[in-house]
Amino acid sequence: MLTKKLVTALVLWFVSSMVWAQLPVLRGIGGDFTLTSSRGDSVSLSDFSGKVVLIFFGYTNCADICPTTMAHVSRFMKRLPEDKREQVQVLFISFDTDFDTPEHMNNYLSFFDPSFIGLTGQPEAVAHVVEQYGAEFTKLAEEKVTTRYKKLSVEDTQIERPGYLYSHTAKIYVIDPRGRTRGYFYNGTPLEQMKADVLSLL
Amino acid sequence: MKVLLCVLAIGVFANPAFAKSTEDYDVLAAVYGLFAQLDAGDPLNEEFYWLVNQESVQHAHHVLKTTVQHVDASSVKVAVSFEYQFLIPSEKASPARYLEQVIVFTKNALGLPDKVVSIQTLVDETDNFNSVFIPSKDQNLIRSLLYDWTYRINEPGQWSLNHLAPNPDTFTSAEPDVFGTDTYLQALKKLNYVSSRRTIQNLVIKPMDDAYLVSFEYIWHGQPQEGIEELARQSQKWKVEIQKDRAVVVEFEEKYLTPVTDLGAEIRC
Numbered sequence: 001m002l003t004k005k006l007v008t009a010l011v012l013w014f015v016s017s018m019v020w021a022q023l024p025v026l027r028g029i030g031g032d033f034t035l036t037s038s039r040g041d042s043v044s045l046s047d048f049s050g051k052v053v054l055i056f057f058g059y060t061n062c063a064d065i066c067p068t069t070m071a072h073v074s075r076f077m078k079r080l081p082e083d084k085r086e087q088v089q090v091l092f093i094s095f096d097t098d099f100d101t102p103e104h105m106n107n108y109l110s111f112f113d114p115s116f117i118g119l120t121g122q123p124e125a126v127a128h129v130v131e132q133y134g135a136e137f138t139k140l141a142e143e144k145v146t147t148r149y150k151k152l153s154v155e156d157t158q159i160e161r162p163g164y165l166y167s168h169t170a171k172i173y174v175i176d177p178r179g180r181t182r183g184y185f186y187n188g189t190p191l192e193q194m195k196a197d198v199l200s201l202l
Numbered sequence: 203m204k205v206l207l208c209v210l211a212i213g214v215f216a217n218p219a220f221a222k223s224t225e226d227y228d229v230l231a232a233v234y235g236l237f238a239q240l241d242a243g244d245p246l247n248e249e250f251y252w253l254v255n256q257e258s259v260q261h262a263h264h265v266l267k268t269t270v271q272h273v274d275a276s277s278v279k280v281a282v283s284f285e286y287q288f289l290i291p292s293e294k295a296s297p298a299r300y301l302e303q304v305i306v307f308t309k310n311a312l313g314l315p316d317k318v319v320s321i322q323t324l325v326d327e328t329d330n331f332n333s334v335f336i337p338s339k340d341q342n343l344i345r346s347l348l349y350d351w352t353y354r355i356n357e358p359g360q361w362s363l364n365h366l367a368p369n370p371d372t373f374t375s376a377e378p379d380v381f382g383t384d385t386y387l388q389a390l391k392k393l394n395y396v397s398s399r400r401t402i403q404n405l406v407i408k409p410m411d412d413a414y415l416v417s418f419e420y421i422w423h424g425q426p427q428e429g430i431e432e433l434a435r436q437s438q439k440w441k442v443e444i445q446k447d448r449a450v451v452v453e454f455e456e457k458y459l460t461p462v463t464d465l466g467a468e469i470r471c
Contacts, residue, residue: 027424027434028376028458058471065471134460136470171460171467184467 023174023182023197030173030181033129035093038106038118045179048089052201053175054185057135059096060108061163065170067112069187073172074112076194087177087202090116095130095137097123099163133181137168176201225401226270227353229278232307232315234346237263237284241339242447249321252286252299260289262338265345271304278307278315283325289335298333301326312360314353340444344407344414347442347449352420356398358390367451374455376436395424395432413452416440419459435461 037043045053054073058066073090080088092109094100097120100108105118120126130137141164172185174197182201185194239246241261245253253261264285272279282305287298302325307315347366354361363383367373370382377389390398405418422434441453462468 024423024431024433024463025429026461026463027422027432028436029460062471065469134458166471168471170469170471183463186464186467186469188466189464 023176023200025176026181026183029132029134030175030179031132032179033125033132035119035121035125035129036102038092038102038109038120040102043091043117043119045091045175048175049179050087050177052088052177052198053091054088054198055091055093055133055173055175056171057093057095057130057133057137057169059094059163059166059168060100060105061096061165062168063165065168065187069170069172070109070112070116072187072189072191073116073185076191076198077113077115079191079195080198084199084202085115088198092116092118093126093129094118094120095126095168096163096166097121097126133173135169135171135173137166140165140167174198174201226273226278227349227356228314229270229273229280229307230268231346231350231353232278233268233280233282233305234265234342234349236305236318237265238339238342238346238447241337241342247318247321249303249323252288260291260335260337262287262289262336263342264336264338265342275313276309277319278309280305280307281324287333287335287338295332295334297331298329299326300329340414340449341407343444343447343449344416344442347451348402348405348416348418351451352400352402355387355390356400358387358398361387363387365450367454369452372441372453376456376458393424394427396427397423397425399423410441413441413443416442421461433461433463435459 032045034042034044056066056069056073058069060066070092077085077088077090090113092105094105100118100120102118102120105120109116109118170186172187172189173181174183174185176182183197185197236246240250240253240263243253243259243261245251264287266283266285267281269281270278271281281302283300283302285298285300288296290296301323304320304322304324305318306320308317308319310316351363351366354363354366363386367383370384373380373382373386375386375389377386380386380389400420400422403419403421406416408415408417417437417439420434420436420438422432422436424432424434426432435458436456437459439453439455440451442449443452444450
């Protein structure tokens, strides 16, 4: 009987220590910011205090990692119990300030999950947030290109509005309810692990 | 009972406290400091016999490996393997020697390894080829400084850094409101960590003009008194000068980088 209790206690300690080990507070990166949302208003990270926030830096013209990552996050959101889903906010910050208007981002993100919020702003403001989070983006060439084949939610079906291509960080930043950066996911992180990590923060 | 032992074993080895590096930077500082002294040709002890009556020769001791064997309140026992080179003026190369020694340091009043009290030579082999002489004194002095510094900032309430980086004008910290080594240590102390452990990674010591550019990263685990463990990664860039057989930080710059917690998340599109 005593052995059984000890085993249970040790297993609980082991599991809790593993969760604790996976998500330390990442010091020196992150913090509050304010940008323009895809819904037209100004949004700050602190507006989501009390929620877990997942931040991804990308752009809608991206042909590969951005849509696949957003699709992965969308699948993750569907795995969460409904009451917990409301406590998780996904923010997609676009550094393609030329191309990604709030309306355009709204349409793009609605395809994945209507609760996702896109954020953009003046190039300097976005660059500042990118730096705050230690993310990176680099324009691949000065020539604009069209991604006509990718018509997911792009509203301008009539015009082929070309944009730039970028190389960029592909991390999903995990922010806890107190606004602290706690780790990263990526589009290969198992959904069950994402779920366990996020639930451990709520 | 077997299950119990199994769970205990997995739990202990999976615990992050066991996964972290446990370099003894105070011991490394003492070892590199000692070999910098030997590079200067000071025999210090009869067990450093290869230096005796060799005044006209240049010496270099390249430390290969250090392993702390025993630590208690008054002493530290450390095994060191190193390559000894000497250069006779007018010759370009000379045979080197590979040595393994066990060195015992006593601790001073501050608890830092200090004087050498015992040396045991386990291996002393002469290379059967000649080597080009590579000086090591400056490198050993710089490494001793770096390890001493790292040990000190892990316990910011106890030490001073003034003698290691005397110029506050060229001190750029990643912490807010820092204007030199004093305020730097105060800022670190305010974090109120019950344990703080930095690990040095990617160390590069590059000569430049009359000084050295020392660059490396700290992986820093800190446990606040209350709350969750913190993890940071910092880029460190120092300009170090050798002044009267001492290494001194004359320019200091650090900044936070994103810690690597999952290699998959490091991919770029």
